Amino acid sequence: MKYLFFIVLLVTGLITAGCMSGNQNTPVTPTPPIVNVNPPIATPAPQIMNVNLPIEAPTPQIVYVTVTVPVLAPTSVTVPVLTAPTSVETVCNTSEHLTTNIRMIGNVYGLASAPADGIDEIRFTLGLAPCSSAIDLTQLQIVFSTPNAPNVTLTQSTRTSTGFFTTKIGTTKVTSLAPGEKVEITFFVTPVPANTRMNIELKPPVGAVLPFSKTAPAKIAATNVLY
Numbered sequence: 570m571k572y573l574f575f576i577v578l579l580v581t582g583l584i585t586a587g588c589m590s591g592n593q594n595t596p597v598t599p600t601p602p603i604v605n606v607n608p609p610i611a612t613p614a615p616q617i618m619n620v621n622l623p624i625e626a627p628t629p630q631i632v633y634v635t636v637t638v639p640v641l642a643p644t645s646v647t648v649p650v651l652t653a654p655t656s657v658e659t660v661c662n663t664s665e666h667l668t669t670n671i672r673m674i675g676n677v678y679g680l681a682s683a684p685a686d687g688i689d690e691i692r693f694t695l696g697l698a699p700c701s702s703a704i705d706l707t708q709l710q711i712v713f714s715t716p717n718a719p720n721v722t723l724t725q726s727t728r729t730s731t732g733f734f735t736t737k738i739g740t741t742k743v744t745s746l747a748p749g750e751k752v753e754i755t756f757f758v759t760p761v762p763a764n765t766r767m768n769i770e771l772k773p774p775v776g777a778v779l780p781f782s783k784t785a786p787a788k789i790a791a792t793n794v795l796y
Contacts, residue, residue, distance in 0.1 A: 661700035708774035
């Protein structure tokens with residue numbers, strides 16, 4: 570057994586020597602060392618997709634611009650103020666005070682209770698000139714006439730008829746008239762047909778007589794403006 574071990578050992582040594590002698594003429598290429606290198610990982614480029622999307626109009630932008638304007642200091646200007654008179658005074662001389670000037674105010678109206686028969690009532694308004702003296706209406710006379718009828722003289726009364734006239738300021742019966750007042754005169758007449766001329770004279774107790782003429786219209790209504 571001991572000899573068998575030595576024999577195996579010898580054979581093994583011979584085989585090893587032979588292998589070594591056979592490899593002396595063959596170059597040995599060294600194995601390159603393995604280097605642990607982490608190569609960079611390239612990120613794939615994103616793919617561009619050709620998609621047709623609706624293009625919205627851009628929203629208009631509001632731009633606020635602050636402008637500084639120089640403000641001039643107010644200039645104090647003195648304006649003269651004219652003081653209006655508190656009352657209006659009419660200067661009258663002595664001769665005007667002695668004269669009574671009655672005048673017509675507004676229209677002369679002809680009223681007809683039965684238009685087919687003609688005008689049977691006359692109505693108008695009187696006043697005085699500013700410098701006139703007040704008058705006593707009970708002394709006033711009115712003369713009324715037409716081409717086909719005689720003159721009729723009327724005097725002031727509290728009742729209206731073909732011979733009397735009434736004098737009222739508003740709804741109040743009065744017997745005098747002063748400057749600045751307006752008195753309504755009303756009296757009855759015998760019916761006056763259409764297209765008939767009427768003559769009226771106002772005779773105050775003092776002062777000038779005021780005559781005027783009016784004509785009945787071609788077509789008479791209940792109330793007529795006489796011209």
